[in-house]
Amino acid sequence: MKHYTKLIRPYIIWSIIIIIVPLLLIVLYSVTTGGNELVNIRFTMENFKKIGEPIYLDVMKKSFTLGLISVAICLVLGYILAYFITRFKDSTQDLLILLVTIPMWINTLLRTYAWISLLSDNGLINSFLGLFGMDARSFMYTDFAVLIGLISDILPFMVIPIHTSIRKIDPSLIEASHDLGANRIQTFVNVILKMSIPGVINGIMMTFLLSISTFVIPKLLGGGQYTLIGNLIENQFISVGDWNFGSAISIILTLIILLGLTLMKRFDKEDKEEQSAG
Helix, strand or coil: CHHHHHHHHHHHHHHHHHHHHHHHHHHHHHCEECCCCCCCCEECCHHHHHCCCHHHHHHHHHHHHHHHHHHHHHHHHHHHHHHHHCCCCHHHHHHHHHHHHHHHHCCHHHHHHHHHHHHCCCCHHHHHHHHCCCCCCCCCCCHHHHHHHHHHHHHHHHHHHHHHHHHCCCHHHHHHHHHCCCCHHHHHHHHHHHHCHHHHHHHHHHHHHHHHHCCHHHHHHCCCCCCCHHHHHHHHHHHHCCHHHHHHHHHHHHHHHHHHHHHHHHHHHHHHHHHHHC
């Protein structure tokens, strides 16, 4: 045991330096005033109260609206894709999931610039429309462009947990459902869909948290017209220089993420308990 303690000691030290200390500083900035220098600071809750101002509530509303829409679309597309992947044999499933995850290996910034080349006024899509004599459409700097960017970025995080849940379903349960007279739709609703709910919940949580916290996609595809929570935090730290308010927003976002992770763990625990009971 002492040997293992020595091995993990460097990891603990680095975790404290790069995780705990910055987090404590963010908490400190969020409840103080005085800028980014820790001198003459004064404790206050004004930074959190400021979030209640209409302009920042609109940012929250816009973030949650686009987040919910992108998650809903990802849920439909992701479940269909995950379901059909499970129809193949195991080796083919592994290959298809690999293809789903490959875009995640590419930097988000590069993927976003790829969408710009497709959606811009002189992009590939408008060039293709021009071949059929159709007028060019303005896709950039719209809700459509931002949603396309968000969906393409977070879709794998919906597919993978749903696929994992469906793949773990015992085939004998599906066979038993058919033997008892259930048709394909009844079997899907009462067996497959019901037993894949933990994966659906995990996928929803992961994609929602990612969609509301991103800042690159709304900034580039929205042309600066779309300020979501991630953009607001970036602006406060980099452009405005109000580290205190930026830290307060970061704490709020962190609490939302922790709540989501707690719910994900809860459903994972329930899923494991159901499998053990089965």
